[in-house]
Amino acid sequence: MLRYLITLQAKDREGLVEQIAHAVSRHGGNWLDSELRHIDGIFAAILLLEVPAAHWDELIESLELLEGISLTYAKSTKPQAKNKHVSYSLVAYDRPGLVHEISNKISALGINIEHMSTRYESASHTGIALFRADFNVSMKDSLDEERLTQALHSIGDDVVLDNLSA
Numbered sequence: 001m002l003r004y005l006i007t008l009q010a011k012d013r014e015g016l017v018e019q020i021a022h023a024v025s026r027h028g029g030n031w032l033d034s035e036l037r038h039i040d041g042i043f044a045a046i047l048l049l050e051v052p053a054a055h056w057d058e059l060i061e062s063l064e065l066l067e068g069i070s071l072t073y074a075k076s077t078k079p080q081a082k083n084k085h086v087s088y089s090l091v092a093y094d095r096p097g098l099v100h101e102i103s104n105k106i107s108a109l110g111i112n113i114e115h116m117s118t119r120y121e122s123a124s125h126t127g128i129a130l131f132r133a134d135f136n137v138s139m140k141d142s143l144d145e146e147r148l149t150q151a152l153h154s155i156g157d158d159v160v161l162d163n164l165s166a
Contacts, residue, residue, distance in 0.1 A: 001030070001050040001051065001052055001053070002050065002051055002052075002053050002056060002075065003032075003048065003049070003050050003075070003076040003077060003078070004048075004049050004051060004056070004073050004074065004075055004076055005046065005047070005048050005073065005074050005076045006045075006046070006047045006048075006049060006063070006071060006072070006073045007044075007045065007046050007047075007071060007072045007073070008020065008043075008044070008045045008047070008063070008069055008070070008071045009042055009043065009044045009045070009069070009070055009071075010042070010043050010066070010067070010068040010069045010070070011041065011042060011043070011068050012038050012041055012042060012043040013043075016043055016066075017036060017045075019066055020045065020047075020063065020066070023059060023062040023063050023066070024047075024049060024051075024059065026062070027051060027052075027055040027056075027058050027059040027062065028051065028052045028055050029049045029050065029051040029052075029055070029059060030049065030050040030051075031047065031049060032048045032049060032050060033047075033048040034046060034047045034048065035115075048076060060073070083112075083138040083139055083140055084138070084139050084140070084141070084142065084144075085114070085136060085137070085138055085165070086136070086137055086139060086145060086148075086163065086165045087134070087135070087136045087163070087164040087165045088133075088134070088135055088136075088137070088152075088161060088162065088163055088164060089132070089133070089134050089161070089162045089164055090102065090132070090133045090134075090135070090152065090159060090160070090161050090162075091130055091131070091132050091159075091160045092130070092131050092155065092156060092158045092159045092160070093128060093129065093130065093131070093156075093158045094120055094129035094130055094131040095131070098131050098155075099118065099133075101155050102133065102152065102155065105148075105151040105152055105154070105155065106137060106148065106151070106152075108151070109139075109144060109147055109148055109151060110140070110144075111137050111138070111139045111144055111148060112137060112138045112139075113135055113136075113137055114136045114137060114138050115135060115136040116133060116134070116135040116136075117133070117134045117135070118131065118132065118133045118134075119131075119132050120132075134164075145163070149161060149163070
């Protein structure tokens with residue numbers, strides 16, 4: 001079995017996930033992990049699949065035949081690292097460049113962002129534009145947690161950071 005990471009996007013429509021799942025199943029694939037999102041009328045998916053080598057080309061052909069689908073893929077391997085995984089939730093006033101500031105602080109510490117979900121929302125009582133990010137990181141040791149907390153709070157007094165793993 002080969003492991004592949006596939007990204008797909010298409011104009012969202014009913015039944016699209018079923019069509020993708022059917023193609024994977026029909027070609028002997030095993031759906032290991034995924035992120036599926038509907039954003040602004042577009043369906044986007046990241047899939048980690050195991051597929052028998054003999055059926056890989058057929059699977060890609062089947063997926064490419066789905067109406068309006070664009071896709072990319074890359075061969076993958078099982079991760080070897082034994083790092084600590086920590087989840088956070090961050091809220092701050094929305095402003096341009098905030099994702100860059102956050103990712104820059106995390107990267108500068110040698111910490112890897114493994115998953116990040118962001119959204120724009122309005123504060124319920126004031127209507128102020130808020131940025132919210134939920135993210136998972138992989139770090140080498142426990143000292144990185146304190147350094148990361150300090151680095152993210154240095155972005156501004158408006159930053160509220162919760163460690164969801166604690």
